Amino acid sequence: MRWLFSIAVLSLALSSLRAADTAAVKLADGFQCPVGTDGKGYYKARGMQPNGHLGEDWNGNAGGDTDLGAPVAATAHGVVLFARDFRLGWGNVIIVRHAYMEGAQVAYVDSLYGHLDQILVREGDQVARGQKIGTIGNCHGMYPAHLHFEMRKNLRIGMARSAFPRDYSCYWNPTEFVAAHARLEGGGRVAAVPVNTFVAYNGPADLESALSQAGGGAPAGRAPLTPANPNTAPSANSHLRLRDYKIDPFEDMRKFGY
Numbered sequence: 001m002r003w004l005f006s007i008a009v010l011s012l013a014l015s016s017l018r019a020a021d022t023a024a025v026k027l028a029d030g031f032q033c034p035v036g037t038d039g040k041g042y043y044k045a046r047g048m049q050p051n052g053h054l055g056e057d058w059n060g061n062a063g064g065d066t067d068l069g070a071p072v073a074a075t076a077h078g079v080v081l082f083a084r085d086f087r088l089g090w091g092n093v094i095i096v097r098h099a100y101m102e103g104a105q106v107a108y109v110d111s112l113y114g115h116l117d118q119i120l121v122r123e124g125d126q127v128a129r130g131q132k133i134g135t136i137g138n139c140h141g142m143y144p145a146h147l148h149f150e151m152r153k154n155l156r157i158g159m160a161r162s163a164f165p166r167d168y169s170c171y172w173n174p175t176e177f178v179a180a181h182a183r184l185e186g187g188g189r190v191a192a193v194p195v196n197t198f199v200a201y202n203g204p205a206d207l208e209s210a211l212s213q214a215g216g217g218a219p220a221g222r223a224p225l226t227p228a229n230p231n232t233a234p235s236a237n238s239h240l241r242l243r244d245y246k247i248d249p250f251e252d253m254r255k256f257g258y
């Protein structure tokens with residue numbers, strides 16, 4: 001019985017260690033728009049809509065795929081918690097956790113960058129405000145190139161969005177959050193930031209099981225974009241172009257909240 005007791009104590013110790021996991025991260029000195037020069041040269045193709053689109057879609061002013069491969073910058077100092085190809089409607093995704101002063105309190109927020117062409121950081125990396133962390137992509141050709149940008153107040157969401165309320169209890173309006181936190185006191189000081197908080201993803205094994213449960217393909221019921229002329233249908237590897245489609249390609253994303 002003694003060894004059983006030891007195992008119980010050990011697993012309790014491990015679980016409390018896990019709950020206490022933190023990373024030392026610089027407090028944000030401010031937040032900025034992740035594309036262009038703090039948003040210049042870009043427009044919001046879609047805004048944040050509770051119970052619909054939970055972030056913002058940023059597109060180059062010239063439209064279509066003109067922004068494909070353009071830099072995506074960290075919105076603020078932080079630590080990279082997720083940097084992987086999640087496939088499905090997401091493609092390459094980066095999630096960065098930030099600590100910042102809200103009055104006299106340290107507060108936390110997660111920023112998410114979706115559909116990226118390239119991921120230029122690794123999980124665990126510390127990033128600075130404005131640092132290039134990836135490039136704008138099209139989710140493996142599913143969408144016209146753009147950045148999907150979310151700001152989450154709930155630190156448990158990770159890639160399990162469907163397990164949480166899709167409203168302001170869990171998410172910020174990104175533009176409003178950035179505007180209200182453009183300049184912050186305490187920037188550069190180091191804070192202990194909680195990590196390992198995501199419910200559905202705490203390691204590669206979790207990711208694999210989440211992906212296999214999700215089927216690894218397009219979300220159920222998702223209709224592929226319909227080319228106006230089959231002769232102009234792009235090959236699987238080419239990039240979608242707005243002019244090739246008679247429907248609004250953003251309609252497809254609207255339906256599924258990406």
Ligand SMILES: [Zn+2]
Nearest residue numbers: 056057148258
């Ligand atoms: Zn989006």
